[in-house]
Amino acid sequence: MHDGYAIETERLTRKFGEIVAVNSVSLRIKYGEIFGLLGPNGAGKTTLTHILCTILPPTSGTAKVVGHDVCKEPDEVRSSIGIVFQEPSLDSNLTGWENLDFHGRMYGMSSEERKARIEEVLSLVGLTNRANSLVKTYSGGMKRRLEIARGLMHRPKILFLDEPTLGLDAQTRRVVWEQIEKLNQTEKITIVLTTHYIEEADYLCDRVGIIDMGRIVALDTPQALKDKLEGDVVYLKVDNLKKFLQIFQRSGLVKGVKVTSDSLQLQVSNGSKTIPKIIETVRRKGGQVHEVSLKRPSLEDVFINFTGKAIREEGPDAASRFRMPGHWRR
Template sequence: MSYIIETDNITKDFGDFRAVNSINLKVPRNSVYGVLGPNGAGKSTLISMLCTILAPTSGTAKINGYDIVKEANDVRKSIGIVFQTRALDDILTGREHLEMHAALYGVPNDVRQDRIDEVLELIALGSKADEETKNYSGGMKRRLEIGRGLVHHPKLLFLDEPTLGLDIQTRESIWNYIEDLKNTIDITILLTTHYLEEVDNLCDDLSIIDQGEIIKSGNPKNLKAELKSDTVTLISPEIDKLCDIMENQTFVKDIIKKDDEIRLLVEKGEDLIPEIVKIANNNNIKITSIELKHPSLEEVFIKYTGRKIGDSVKMRGV
């Protein structure tokens, strides 16, 4: 497999504070890769080193085959960046933002306007291209920032908390746009986020980062499946009898009874639902409702970090 990002024990200290601790990360080309973690976990510091904005204290990384310390200029030519903090000038138009960025990245004059028109179409801002960005909505501004990061044809696009501060509707619009981007052009996207649903919706693979370290990596679906804890919820007018019977089934790992429902903790719940219904029927028990719930990414995060993603973290030292 070909990797566009490969880190080698990359570490960053700020005095006695270790923001990133010996991270080893491999990101496949042409994928959307998520770095998931709470505020203060080290996500932005990691991206800043990969983008050559910060020098690592120790270790290094390769981006598109180039060393971030020894070949920083080649790295910069290979990447686009959308920072967490908004960075648009309200009095410039969308087109002027793209023209300035294309000039800074050395996009040749003879192809520059065609490239800008191509990006404006890609980010669906062609009709607003010559309007000042102070009149743009939050979602339009974010799309423009993404377009600005694409104008020089990068191999890798960094999105640092791309939907932070946006309302739910606009956030989902940006998710749809990123998904379309993934399917439209030849590019790898690495995004950092503390939104669990963002990773679940967008990412082919992810790494959970906590207190400056990678705790767990993998495909979101596989990470959830590893918990082996599907929940089957049953409602029945004969709940006590149903509960007694289900407690004796070998496939039930745990059972929780509450009022007129029971929750069965099982593995591969979708395969067991026919068997559960058959057992109830054989015992003349009526089931009025049955619901299957797979583990969530929040449960994955809790398993490997010991807390919810929104919980505060302790300061860490060297």
């Protein structure tokens, strides 16, 4: 039984000049959970992770990882965490075994410790039969799994995964998800992952923090976040969005309405029964329906509800724009 939280932050902020990359973030992440930071590129996910991993100092606020202050006790934090960065950081001219052995040496593990642990982590990620192959012969998914294994070598209490399936095909992504779930269960390890894949956060995470413009705008379990929308969502493409936004705001047909991109997002209790009435209202008011669709609430809808926009590529995070390094030294 652990006391306190795996991670605690209080009004954590990081600025790059006039750019506020992380904006007054207060978090409590429990031991043993898979916690996801969901948001588009540029939202502040990587910058926040870099602060928690002691790569970047905060501009203001505080953060504790496994009870250690990231500014006052960086060595203690680093010895307690494992990291898998967005960018590949394996030595392609070494074998899988040699990459893991080198990492173990960096952490002062004895020869016997390294041998036993390498066998364990390779088995965990399903790479035992490729241990002696050069990494340059690995597929993209195998490289990601080896990086996860490397992050586990020194038995960290927390594993940070920054966009762990970025660039992988759908089938390989699913394999990596299964490996992450297995690690969480068998190693009893806290996992913090960043992602802009809605399905990834929904499938993997015990709790999700939706991050936008450096702020956590919503935080709960995936199901609880979806339940907050209270009903079905109807997407309606019509002429003159502003006009029909005002019409439906005054209408008793819907529980909520907002403009998202080129559509109206309507919250309704029963979509299948309400859509014919919505279409009739548009026609009666002199409009034309170009497209209508019905969805049960998803994390995508939750994100749109809290941010007013869909998740999309928005350029690199502030840390990347300022060319922050993708590694640190212990």
